[in-house]
Amino acid sequence: MTMPHVLVTDGARGALGRGLYEGLGPKHLAWFRIYLLGYWFIEIARSTLPRLATFDPSWYSPHGLWLLVPSSWRELVFSTGALSGLKYATATGVAWMLLGLPGRRWVAYINLFFLLTFTSFLRGFGHSDHSHVQIFLVTVVLSFSPAWDAWSVSKGNEPASSAGEPHVKYGQSFAAMALIFSVPYFATGIYRLAKEGLWIFFGSSMQYFLARDSLVLDDFAFSAGLWVVEHGALLPLINFSFFLVTLTELGAPWAHLKRGYCAAFLLVILPFHVLSPLLMHILFLQNIVVTVGLYLAPLLIQRLGSLDDGRS
Amino acid sequence: MWPRANLTAIFAGLCVIALVGLPNWSGSAESLIAGVIEAPLLLLGIWLAVRATQKAYFAGGGQPRLFALACGLVALFLVGQMAKSKKGYPFLPMRMYGTEAEGNAEFLVYEAKLSDGSSRKLRLGAAVPELGTARIARALERRLKNLPAPTNGENRVLSPEQREGVSIVRWLMLQENGHLKRSRSPAGQSVVIEEVLVYRVTIRPPYTSAHRGRTLLTRVSLHAS
Numbered sequence: 001m002t003m004p005h006v007l008v009t010d011g012a013r014g015a016l017g018r019g020l021y022e023g024l025g026p027k028h029l030a031w032f033r034i035y036l037l038g039y040w041f042i043e044i045a046r047s048t049l050p051r052l053a054t055f056d057p058s059w060y061s062p063h064g065l066w067l068l069v070p071s072s073w074r075e076l077v078f079s080t081g082a083l084s085g086l087k088y089a090t091a092t093g094v095a096w097m098l099l100g101l102p103g104r105r106w107v108a109y110i111n112l113f114f115l116l117t118f119t120s121f122l123r124g125f126g127h128s129d130h131s132h133v134q135i136f137l138v139t140v141v142l143s144f145s146p147a148w149d150a151w152s153v154s155k156g157n158e159p160a161s162s163a164g165e166p167h168v169k170y171g172q173s174f175a176a177m178a179l180i181f182s183v184p185y186f187a188t189g190i191y192r193l194a195k196e197g198l199w200i201f202f203g204s205s206m207q208y209f210l211a212r213d214s215l216v217l218d219d220f221a222f223s224a225g226l227w228v229v230e231h232g233a234l235l236p237l238i239n240f241s242f243f244l245v246t247l248t249e250l251g252a253p254w255a256h257l258k259r260g261y262c263a264a265f266l267l268v269i270l271p272f273h274v275l276s277p278l279l280m281h282i283l284f285l286q287n288i289v290v291t292v293g294l295y296l297a298p299l300l301i302q303r304l305g306s307l308d309d310g311r312s
Numbered sequence: 313m314w315p316r317a318n319l320t321a322i323f324a325g326l327c328v329i330a331l332v333g334l335p336n337w338s339g340s341a342e343s344l345i346a347g348v349i350e351a352p353l354l355l356l357g358i359w360l361a362v363r364a365t366q367k368a369y370f371a372g373g374g375q376p377r378l379f380a381l382a383c384g385l386v387a388l389f390l391v392g393q394m395a396k397s398k399k400g401y402p403f404l405p406m407r408m409y410g411t412e413a414e415g416n417a418e419f420l421v422y423e424a425k426l427s428d429g430s431s432r433k434l435r436l437g438a439a440v441p442e443l444g445t446a447r448i449a450r451a452l453e454r455r456l457k458n459l460p461a462p463t464n465g466e467n468r469v470l471s472p473e474q475r476e477g478v479s480i481v482r483w484l485m486l487q488e489n490g491h492l493k494r495s496r497s498p499a500g501q502s503v504v505i506e507e508v509l510v511y512r513v514t515i516r517p518p519y520t521s522a523h524r525g526r527t528l529l530t531r532v533s534l535h536a537s
């Protein structure tokens with residue numbers, strides 16, 4: 001009996017089997033810090049939060065931290081000055097952390113408090129969506145990682161300061177962030193599986209979601225979703241894609257273990273996040289940002305060997 | 313402690329039970345999901361993933377406190393998922409597109425009548441972009457969904473909640489008009505929204521345009537009557 005033709009070389013197969021964050025160093029983690037906090041800074045700086053001061057406070061329903069604030073105090077926040085203060089305090093905290101200015105270990109707590117206050121406040125209008133959930137949890141872990149060991153005004157521990165295996169901690173930091181980032185995906189997949197089983201992928205649920213979201217949500221003006229609904233022959237393809245996305249959500253907590261798993265995860269999750277605004281007018285911007293930083297970039301770094309961290 | 317292989321087998325078995333849709337067969341899906349399927353699936357799956365991460369990255373020491381922090385956040389997230397409270401941000405239940413949608417799709421749309429006689433969709437998400445359309449649409453839907461269709465051309469906004477919904481639509485109109493006035497045409501004319509018509513749209517399966525119909529619920533003018 002002859003062996004089937006091997007398409008993947010042993011070297012390539014070995015590379016895909018290695019840990020995603022194996023060998024990453026201080027500059028890689030510092031890059032991720034600047035990238036993630038840079039995103040937060042841009043989002044907060046561009047925010048029109050103070051405009052919410054013209055909202056009637058009675059329309060507001062507190063979420064998260066704001067549940068702990070007495071309602072009379074909450075009403076005080078509904079002023080342009082107070083909301084501008086919240087915006088600039090949050091932006092300053094993020095910039096402080098991004099640059100790694102002195103005292104950043106204490107500023108980390110203050111910064112996380114402001115980020116939580118800022119993002120919880122937005123949830124008081126309408127419904128509590130998930131846009132900042134994963135990026136916030138990743139930022140919590142990042143804040144206590146050694147991401148300030150490089151490219152920081154005030155350095156943390158030097159890369160080789162501790163004896164033994166000083167570089168392991170950078171890969172570990174990535175792994176800890178990936179773990180918390182992936183759990184909400186997993187929970188979404190499990191809920192769908194437990195609630196409906198396979199049957200949700202055989203019915204017309206996706207047509208329903210495509211039509212409703214395309215007509216209700218106006219953050220984008222694409223009509224591809226409605227076009228798909230009009231062409232019923234595409235339904236099996238759409239349902240299969242929905243199934244594939246659910247499988248990927250279920251596999252998400254294992255995606256950071258090996259480069260091969262990560263590549264498979266990216267092959268589904270990136271097209272899903274890119275296509276959802278086109279088809280359903282929903283943009284998972286924060287998730288795209290984190291996915292690129294936590295999965296795509298490390299995979300490319302491993303492949304291209306860029307950002308040499310000085311180890312020889 | 314049980315070997316990982318046993319836990320994996322139990323996890324796979326529960327997955328199969330869920331895949332065939334057993335919770336749906338009982339007719340009382342919610343209690344079965346919570347009690348029998350969802351919780352153990354979540355706990356087992358996360359436990360296996362945490363152990364695999366620990367083995368792959370943290371077995372030789374290094375950053376045990378950071379790993380403990382991540383595990384603590386995972387645990388809090390699981391509590392949030394099981395508690396199903398929508399107010400516990402950032403530990404919110406994740407249930408997106410998790411319930412089979414069948415029957416008619418019903419939602420509200422908002423048509424803006426402009427001072428030049430034209431009309432277009434009222435952009436819900438334009439006033440405060442970070443709130444996003446979804447959040448405002450749901451806030452309005454909750455308040456206005458039970459609004460009865462007007463009889464004899466009269467609006468019948470009944471409850472305080474519905475009046476609140478109308479006030480929010482008016483606030484959105486004012487925001488949009490402010491934007492329109494700032495971006496007036498080169499000729500110096502500014503077109504503003506004079507009225508918003510709130511429609512209930514119903515789409516019957518298979519949800520194509522041919523199966524779409526709408527009913528006028530109320531008209532919201534710039535000034536409260």
